[in-house]
Amino acid sequence: MRRITLWLLSTVAAVVLAFSYRTSTMGAAGGETVSVAAPPTTGPTGIGGSPEDDGTTEDDGPTGNAVTPETTGNARSYAGSVVQTRWGPIQVTITVTGGKITDVAVPTYPSGNHRDEEINAYALPVLRQAVLDTQSAHIDTVSGATVTSDGYKQSLQAAIDAAHLR
């Protein structure tokens, strides 16, 4: 075989194998519809929240706990919508006591690779504190976790709407 043929075949092989790798087509599957929020749940979110959206979630981990409102004494929980971000779905749940957000939980967040985990390990506590401080979804994006922050804020806003907070 001539050298040029060998080069051609090797190149084709390298490209085909590279495109077969899982990260090489993942963007194409998501298409252009990324980071579009699921429509915010309307009305009182008491009826089952939005777990339908979780069908797209890869890990069927703790996403089912969005059943709201959950009344514990005076405190009620409200789940935000599941927001699909570039890195994966994110969902925020807030606990409201006496018209104030007293706690924020994130049952679902991107964890596709260990960088997501590392980033979120420091970003989520920062975001949580910001929500408790400002009592709103108007919080600063965490540097280095822009995508997660944006999804977080969208889901958070849906939860705040559901709780009829201002």
Place this chain on the structure above:
Amino acid sequence: MTTATAMHPVPVRRRAATPRWWADAAGAAGWLSLLVVTALWMHNSGVQQTTGGGWTAVAAIGRLAGLYAADLMLLQILLLARIPLVERAFGQDRLARWHRWTGFTSFHLMLAHVVLITLGYAGPVHTNALAELWDLVVTYPGMLLAALGFAALTMVVVTSVRAARRRLRYESWHMLHLYAYLGVGLALPHQLWTGADFIGSPAARAYWWTLYAVAAGAVLVYRAGLPAWRSWRHRLTISHIVPEGPGLTSVYLRGRRLDRLPVRAGQFFQWRFLDGPGWSRAHPYSLSGPPRSDLLRITVKDLGDGSAQVAALRPGTRVLVEGPYGRLTGETYPGGPVTMFACGIGITPLLALLWELPYRHGEATLVYRARTEADLAFRTELEWLAAHRGVRVVYLLGARAGRPSWLPARYADNTDEGALYQVAADIARHHVYVCGPDPWTDAVRSAARTAGVAADRLHTEQFAW
């Protein structure tokens, strides 16, 4: 039909002069694209992140480096896509020089991008940079493709470093160079899927998709489509071969509808003779006679790179062409005194111009430099032009001067520009055409500039790149 009269020009369609704003428009477009990239980066908090310092700043600068690298690579593809507007505005010799510069610059920016992004990502989470790099490549969307593209581009750059380039056969180097297209293409997915400046920015995605689409379209249309169409439309075949002198061969070509081939005297094509192996390499040869509606002529010197085979070509052989290219034309010549400087095989485009330019009797001078009298070509034609169109032909024979000069040794006691005044005392008013080896062309060029020839009257083109 003698050789001389065979090249009598037959009127062909003339092309309008290249508008001077084309160069401004093309230059402005390139500059604007870098501006757009910067603006999109700034819109995505690039400046705040940079001034904020820390690892975020490192990653932000890394992103900008990557964006510039990609933009410059796509601009290069456009520069070399043989887009007629770009070709005519700048000329291939300048484009090739710019390509070398932007090529290495974009590669260095790409290296900076890889290093800075890796550090910027590894820093905040305190991981080892190499581990982070591996993680980036194997887990981030499109990153394995980007790594492959990086490898392809690295190979292209390494084989284009002068030392390596000299060791490679032209054909091998050229084939490897085509991997640049692959490398640039493989970089796109990671930009769109992982690039922080794309996610959530429809404007950025639109810009990059457009740039990639335009670059790919330009290559397909002007590098592949147009030459294929022209070759098919005109069906050039070899009519006959005429030896012109030692190591010098003229090839006469016929084809269909040559009057519709938009070529001017002084221009060149990339030629492929379909006579067997070796056709994969295209050779740049200027027309050595004015383009006619029934006949074209090129003259080839044996340079030891396959050009010797030309003498053995058979009539009837099919020929593929890319072109016409080149700015050494009479397009901006309005009439009036003209002086041409030819050295060696550089005579070919100037001879075509002598046939075509509309100078009046006695207005044209040709200075023809060669080693010995035996090396002079086209004596019959030059004598015909001297007799019938009053062309003054000055032969400069002899060995090179001991210093860099366009003069042979025997006249080397003149200064370069002093000798120009002896050729024509009013040289500053002349249109000057120069064609020859690069150092020789440079010597004439700088002497002419010193002697007061305006830049827009000084026409040169370099062929050795």
